[in-house]
Amino acid sequence: MLDPTIILQILWTSLATASYYVLFAVAFALVLKVTRLFNFAQAAIMTIAFYAAFVAVQWLAWPAWAAFAAMTATTLTASFALERIGFEALRKRGVSVMFVFVFTFMVSEFVDYLAMLIFGTWPQTIFPTMFWPVTLVGNIAVSAWDLPAVGATIGALALLFAFMRFSRVGQFMTGVADNPDLAELYGISKRRIFLVTMLIAGAFSGLGMFLYGTRAQVLPQTELSLMLFAVAATIIGGIGNVAGAAVAAVILGVIQNASILVISSEWQGFLLYIFLFLAIIFFPNGLRLPQRRRFVTTAREVPVEQGAPAAESKA
């Protein structure tokens, strides 16, 4: 079983399938970082994204690019509505974090149920076929899905990095994440930044579901279980650390798949819960690499609220 071909095959497939997990984890971690919300309504956005693409391809017979555009537009609209009608209204009423948390669960259950009523309980894929041809690279099977999925994910991450680093709105997002009230004193509109964050998270969730739904079948309840992986990656990657969540998603995916080399396959799914348990008990702030000097300096200069990443960094 410890054949190099087998190990390389598992590594490659794990990396390829980590693509959608990374997107889900980044979406979840970004919202948590900027808005401080454990947004389980992301599952609802993912459900809407999948069925929008499904309807466009299978009911309306639109080409893939048009379906992707329709899916993105629908997802962004749903994210906009969630932020403006849901979260903003709750913030104005000053409700507790726990109440918002319950609200996000309720939204995701509501959308699940609605999807079940409309689309039934039969599992669906975006395209009628889910079989992707394979090319052998050495002895490693690389499917026609793998490279576009990995490429799309890397592209999305690069865009997000550039946006956060170089655009003013991106920098404002970092400012709001560090201290929303202080950011507002400097003239940054929290309201606008929260909306932008939700839209970016929606776009990432949509892209992730498009990749997932072209490779595997989806039921209305699928998204909530995919979310669990995103939550685990966010906690292990360090709450508030978007890049950490992305890296954790890849590592978790690889470990979970590669674990079959040493443990029985029936324990593979259980591993995720072990990671979650250990992370919550022993590493509530995530597994962190030593902080870079520049980041620490920022943390000292800007007072932050509890739970924000800078407050947890060790000088």
Next chain:
Amino acid sequence: MSEVSRASRRCFFAAAVGFAAAVGIAGPASAQDAFKFGLAMPLTGSQALYGQDQVKAAEWAVSEINAKGGINGKKLEMIVLDTQADPQLGIQMTNRLVSVEKVPVFITAWSSVVKAVAPIANDNKVVELSIGASSPDVAKLGDYVYTTFPLADIDITAVAKYAATVIGKKKAAVIYINNETGIVPAEVYQKVFKAAGGQIVAVETYDPKATDFTGLLLKVRAANPDIIHLQGLVADIPQVIAQMRQLGLTQPVTSYSAAFNPKLIQQLGAAAEGVIATSLAPGPEDSEKVKDYVARWQKDVGREPNGLPYTEYLYDAPYLVAAVLKALDDKKEPASGENFRKEMLAMHSFALPITGKTTLNEDHTVVKPVYLMEVKGGKWTRRAVIGE
């Protein structure tokens, strides 16, 4: 305190009298012009898509029976109640069927409901006919719970024996989902395949939430089996087969009724070729009656029924109920649950219009033919019928 008690008693008495008058508790069905039986299915909720079609099939059968004179001139009346496939609601509806409608027999489906209402059937000595739940546990739910739908071990036994003896494969690998759908049937397959002279070279399982199967498939590939049996769910079977083929596992694949659907071919294309699945009910190509039945769906409803095999069993169920009730009526015996059970077991074999001969065993299992279907030339074709 005593005033309150008296008032409560008066209220209770008045309510009881009103209730009895409202529902017309005048005795069991045998004393009237119609024979009643119950049908508790999901008419709303997530499973309604299937439940409604199954009810429609049963309604057609009841209409036909009544159009042909009913049961010795008496009408067959089906009381339909909604369970939403929810055990709690199933219990409420069954209580109503047993206590208010006083039916001697009721039909229900969805394993969680079938199991939840079994104690009510046993305690009240009313026959519960399960139609659709395939877990072998259904045979162990008590004296008054029977199934007309074959339990999982029948088709798995047939396919395992067929793989070892007819196809002549000697080394099998078993891949199954780690829940009640997979565990027991996977054990049955291994036992039967070994008993038929084969060898099990790999047994791998996966989590119901798994989205990638590379690791376990590579382990199976390393074991080099001649045939692979896959016991999963509709949601994961196509993906496991797709990945199997992508990773170079070209061995024949057998599965069970969950794999037998046209979508599998659509989703896998050429990768579906050679997949063998079971069907527990005949298809349109197997019988003229099924062909006519499907044509009736197209004509009356404008589409094929959701879950065709299940609707076939539901269509047949009132015929079985009517046959037993007729036998009781011929003997002038009251249509009580106890008598229904006794007569049903005495008759034990029924020639049903669509699914054919049905034999109910004392051990609460049922004997039905197993249809082995194979994907050939991009469509499901019949490969063999076992136990016809």
